[in-house]
Amino acid sequence: MKRMKKPIALLLAAVLLLASTVSFAEALRRGSRGDTxxxxxxxxxxxGYYSGAVDGVFGAATESAVKAFQRRNGLTPDGVVxxxxxxxxxxxxxxxxxGTGTDxxxxxLARLVHGEARGEPYRGKVAxxxxxxxxxxxxxxxxxxxxxxxxxxxxxxxxxxxINLSPDQESVNAARDALNGWDPTYGCLYYYNPRTAxxxxxxxxxxxxxxxxxxFC
Amino acid sequence: xxxxxxxxxxxxxxxxxTVGAILLLGALTASALRxxxxxxxxxxxxxxxxxxxxxxxxxxTGAVGELDAALEKLLVAESxxxxxxxxxxxxxxxxxxxxxxxxxxIPHPDALELETLLARTGDYCRVLSASVLSGSKLTxxxxxxLDELARFTAGVKAMLEERLASGSWPTSALASADFYNESxxxxxxxxxxxxxxxxxxxxxxxxxxAPLGLSxxxxxxxxxxxxxxxxxxxxxxxxxxxxxEGRGGGxxxxxxxxxxxxxxxxxxxxxxxxxxxxxxxxxxxxxxxxKPDAExxxxxxxxxxxxxxxxxSEAVSRQYYGGGVLFGFACTTDxxxxxxxxxxxxxxxxxxxxxxxxxxxxxxxxMNHGERxxxxxxxxxxxxxxxxxxRLEISxxxxxxxxxxxLTERLCWEFRGTAGERGYLVYLDxxxxxxxxxxxxxxxxxxVRTL
Numbered sequence: 001m002k003r004m005k006k007p008i009a010l011l012l013a014a015v016l017l018l019a020s021t022v023s024f025a026e027a028l029r030r031g032s033r034g035d036t037x038x039x040x041x042x043x044x045x046x047x048g049y050y051s052g053a054v055d056g057v058f059g060a061a062t063e064s065a066v067k068a069f070q071r072r073n074g075l076t077p078d079g080v081v082x083x084x085x086x087x088x089x090x091x092x093x094x095x096x097x098x099g100t101g102t103d104x105x106x107x108x109l110a111r112l113v114h115g116e117a118r119g120e121p122y123r124g125k126v127a128x129x130x131x132x133x134x135x136x137x138x139x140x141x142x143x144x145x146x147x148x149x150x151x152x153x154x155x156x157x158x159x160x161x162x163i164n165l166s167p168d169q170e171s172v173n174a175a176r177d178a179l180n181g182w183d184p185t186y187g188c189l190y191y192y193n194p195r196t197a198x199x200x201x202x203x204x205x206x207x208x209x210x211x212x213x214x215x216f217c
Numbered sequence: 218x219x220x221x222x223x224x225x226x227x228x229x230x231x232x233x234x235t236v237g238a239i240l241l242l243g244a245l246t247a248s249a250l251r252x253x254x255x256x257x258x259x260x261x262x263x264x265x266x267x268x269x270x271x272x273x274x275x276x277x278t279g280a281v282g283e284l285d286a287a288l289e290k291l292l293v294a295e296s297x298x299x300x301x302x303x304x305x306x307x308x309x310x311x312x313x314x315x316x317x318x319x320x321x322x323i324p325h326p327d328a329l330e331l332e333t334l335l336a337r338t339g340d341y342c343r344v345l346s347a348s349v350l351s352g353s354k355l356t357x358x359x360x361x362x363l364d365e366l367a368r369f370t371a372g373v374k375a376m377l378e379e380r381l382a383s384g385s386w387p388t389s390a391l392a393s394a395d396f397y398n399e400s401x402x403x404x405x406x407x408x409x410x411x412x413x414x415x416x417x418x419x420x421x422x423x424x425x426x427a428p429l430g431l432s433x434x435x436x437x438x439x440x441x442x443x444x445x446x447x448x449x450x451x452x453x454x455x456x457x458x459x460x461x462e463g464r465g466g467g468x469x470x471x472x473x474x475x476x477x478x479x480x481x482x483x484x485x486x487x488x489x490x491x492x493x494x495x496x497x498x499x500x501x502x503x504x505x506x507x508k509p510d511a512e513x514x515x516x517x518x519x520x521x522x523x524x525x526x527x528x529x530s531e532a533v534s535r536q537y538y539g540g541g542v543l544f545g546f547a548c549t550t551d552x553x554x555x556x557x558x559x560x561x562x563x564x565x566x567x568x569x570x571x572x573x574x575x576x577x578x579x580x581x582x583x584m585n586h587g588e589r590x591x592x593x594x595x596x597x598x599x600x601x602x603x604x605x606x607x608r609l610e611i612s613x614x615x616x617x618x619x620x621x622x623x624l625t626e627r628l629c630w631e632f633r634g635t636a637g638e639r640g641y642l643v644y645l646d647x648x649x650x651x652x653x654x655x656x657x658x659x660x661x662x663x664x665v666r667t668l
Contacts, residue, residue, distance in 0.1 A: 123484060123498055139336030139419040140329055142319030143312060151319045152270075153396030173539065180536065180543060181565055182578050184496065186467045187424075190397075199397035201326045209465035209473070 028081040028093065032058040034169035039091050040081060044069060056169075093166070105145050107167070109133075109175035112149050114167035115157025117174075117214075124212035125171060127185045129178030131216065134189050141189070185209065188216040270322055271381075277317040278377040284310035284335070285374050288367035291342075292360070297349050304346035311339025324395055327403040331373070334410050338366050340419040365411045372408045418622035426623065428469050429587030430562070433491030438464065441472035444492030445485050451524055452485070452497050452574050453478045464489070469583055471495045488583065494525060497577040509570035511535055511664075514542050518566045521574070522546055527582070533560060536664035541569040543664075548582060552591025553616045553647070558631065561620035562586040589618060591628065595647045601630040604650040605643060609634040619644050619654060629653050642667060 028037055037058045044050035049072075050065035063079040070077040073088050086093045109129050117128040135141035135148045142148050150158060157163045167175075185191075191214045192202050205217040287306040294303045315336045318328060345359060355363075416422050436444070442459060449456055455478060462473035462484065470489040475482060482500040487493060515532050522530050527548060534545035548562035562585045567576040598614045605611070609632070617631040629644035640658035645651065656667040 122500060139315070139340065140333045142316050143336075144316065147316055147319045151396075152322045154325070176538065177576075181545075181563075181581070182576065183580065184498075186465070186469055186580055188467070201399050202397045206466065208467045210463060 028058055028086075030058055030060070030063050030079065032168055034172075036091060036093065037062070040066070040089060043089055043091070106172070106175055106179060108145060108149060109179065110167035110172040111163050111165070112155065112157060113174050114165060114171035115162035116155060117171075117212075120212040120214065122170060122174060123184045124214060125174035126177045126182055127188075127211050127214070127216060128191065129175045130183040130185050131188055131191055133178055134183065134185070134187055138189055184211060185216045191216045270320075273317060273320040274377070274381055277314065277321065278374065278381055280310065280313045280317050281335075281370060281374045281377060284314055284338075285367060285370040288338075288363060288370055291363050292367065297352075300349045300355065301346050304342040304349065307342040308339040308346065311335055311342075315339075322395075323403040324398055324400045326397065326399040327401065330410060331405055334413065335370075335373075337413050337417075337419050338370075340417045341413055341415050344415060344417040362411070362413070366413075369408065369411050373405065376405055376408065416624050418624075420624075423623040426468075426584075428584045430583040430585065431469070431488055431490045431493065435490050436472075436492050438472050441487045441489065441492055442474060444487045445472075445474050448485065448487070448494055448497075448525075449476075451521060452577070453483060453499075457483075459485070469495060469580060493579070493583060494577065495579055495583065497574060499573070499575045507540065507570070508537050508662075509540065509542060511537070511542050514568045514572065515544060517572050518544050518546065518568055522564060522566065525577075527564060529556065530564065531558065533558070533563075534664070534666050536666060538663075539567075539569075539575075541567055541575055543567040543576070548586055550589055550591070550618075552589070553595050553628075555616065557589075557591055557628070558615060558617040559586070559589070560617060561626060585620070589626075591616075591618075592648070595628070596630070596650055598630055601645045601647065601650050602632065604645050604652060605632060605634075606636070608636045609641060609643060610636070616647060617644065621653075627653055633658065 028040065034056055038054055038056035040058075041050055041052070041054045041056070041062055044062075044065045045052075045054060047069070049068045050062065052059075052061040052065075066081055066085065067077040067079045069075075069089070070079075070085055075085055075088060081089070081093070083093065109132060112132060113125050113129050117125045120128070132145065132148055136143060136145055142151055149155065149163070153159060155163070185208070188208055190202060190205060192199070193213050194203075194215050195213070197203055202217075207215045207217050209216050284307065287303060287310050291300070291303045291307065294300045315332060318332050318335075341362075345355065349355065413420070414422075438461065442461070445459055446456070449459075453476075457476035457478045459474040459476045462475050465471045465473060465486065471486045472489060473484060473486045475484050477483070484496070484498045484500070486495040486497075488495050515535070519530065519532070522528075527546070529549045530546040531549060532544050533547045536543045544566050546564045546566060548559045548564075549556045550559060551557070561581065563581040565576065565578040565581075566574070569575050595616075602611065602614070611632050611634040613633040615631050617629055618626045619629045619631075620626050627644075628647045630647050632643045632645070634641055634643070640660060642656040642658050643652070644654040644656075646653055659666050659668060
């Protein structure tokens with residue numbers, strides 16, 4: 001057996017070395033909320049997979065229903081509604097884009113929030129959006145929303161492309177709340193994660209408050 | 218038995234090794250080719266980025282040159298009309314400069330002071346322009362300051378031209394990690410930044426102003442906790458254990474707490490000075506649901522604000538979302554023979570469809586709500602209305618202290634009306650009848666808001 005392990009290991013290593021591009025499409029999963037989730041629940045309920053409330057909240061019951069649907073339809077039963085599962089259900093996943101007309105700024109801000117503050121509490125998401133809007137009003141930054149967001153190097157989510165992911169409903173709500181004037185930071189222009197920040201200049205600024213993983217200054 | 222095993226295992230092992238070696242070689246070759254292609258692509262992208270930045274840098278140099286020219290023209294402008302036009306030109310020019318600076322890979326700490334000064338130059342000129350249009354003259358001090366700003370921007374332009382001539386940006390400047398790191402790559406050594414002291418939307422005085430709506434002693438965290446507890450019955454319909462979320466600094470220092478009731482977490486902040494409610498938020502953000510009865514919710518919100526110490530406040534905006542309604546309530550004060558609306562003293566309150574409090578934000582009110590003196594001798598509504606457009610069909614009027622920016626308010630007659638199908642709010646100065654501001658009033662299925 002020992003002599004067999006070496007060639008098998010080599011074989012496995014070779015397979016792993018063959019670079020394959022894995023693309024991750026924006027999917028709906030446990031924790032997602034919104035109209036698309038509501039549509040999924042409606043359809044799964046109609047087909048007998050789901051018996052819970054059609055409330056737009058992707059909880060445990062919805063996840064089980066999705067898995068049951070996936071098993072029945074020959075899909076990987078992971079409970080996540082990605083492109084294949086969405087196509088099988090007959091719905092379109094929310095796609096990225098700049099939005100149209102007056103919603104353009106809302107959608108752009110929501111994408112930034114989604115890229116920068118996924119995993120943060122709701123008020124932390126609003127706070128990130130508010131920092132962006134505070135920068136627009138500040139003499140020290142560009143004077144448009146797009147100018148602030150796309151300022152070269154200002155946000156990691158722009159530099160690494162995460163801003164191009166579709167925002168979830170919570171990020172959209174947070175952006176809307178900030179555009180409606182709610183500023184949990186009361187005027188802050190900067191934020192950072194103390195566990196990962198390395199800029200000495202940023203770390204030297206007095207912290208005015210903390211929300212979730214972010215320190216705001 | 219052993220001999221038979223040898224007969225089978227040798228060829229299989231060799232086959233596996235051979236296949237593995239071929240696959241490994243293939244993978245290595247593919248990786249090498251891919252790496253080469255990526256390297257080439259990287260070089261092309263870097264060159265493209267350099268070109269974009271060089272182009273933006275060239276544009277910035279041009280924009281600073283135009284700003285400099287606009288400031289120099291001011292030195293010999295004399296008539297109010299020419300002064301106002303020239304000052305506006307500086308304001309527009311500084312906006313262009315600020316936008317272009319944002320496109321360059323300049324570390325933020327390196328450019329912070331310069332960018333702030335150039336933006337404030339435009340802001341200062343805009344304030345002067347409004348003053349000139351109202352009939353004031355530029356003082357000698359204003360002229361001297363404009364001269365100083367003109368010489369400074371000429372120096373900035375020369376610095377940029379020299380930098381542009383020296384070659385491309387260092388590659389490290391393109392990396393995001395450098396945005397918040399001082400590097401000295403963008404230096405304006407040798408240029409002394411003029412000091413700008415004025416009152417305007419972007420001035421230091423605006424950003425540093427103290428809140429007007431706070432009163433009382435500065436409280437300790439435990440005293441703030443008591444204040445927060447006293448507010449809970451109004452906000453969540455009962456009591457709850459509160460945990461400290463820490464203190465916040467800035468213009469309104471506060472103590473934050475969190476708690477839970479009926480399975481929902483909430484956050485409450487009270488000001489260190491006086492223990493006033495600064496903000497309340499029920500966790501989770503807006504929910505989902507059908508459009509609620511906004512009139513009933515508005516009455517409930519007004520009653521709640523009265524109990525919180527904001528009697529007489531009126532709803533000035535309403536937006537439906539998340540199954541609830543977000544209201545903007547403005548305080549009022551007595552004067553002019555009636556009640557005067559204070560739109561700048563704004564409290565945002567969002568109620569869920571079931572009437573539960575989802576959000577209260579009193580920051581704007583606490584910043585602005587101070588004593589106001591409403592003068593006598595104002596125009597009557599009829600006298601002021603003589604200055605309105607004949608196209609406007611008036612449906613209501615009242616006195617309002619309109620905030621023009623963070624530092625300035627103007628007492629106006631607010632006229633609500635329509636022109637065709639479009640709704641408007643038109644503000645005329647209550648003393649002179651001069652048109653001050655026009656807002657579009659949007660009333661649709663999403664609520665009522667202004668643009």
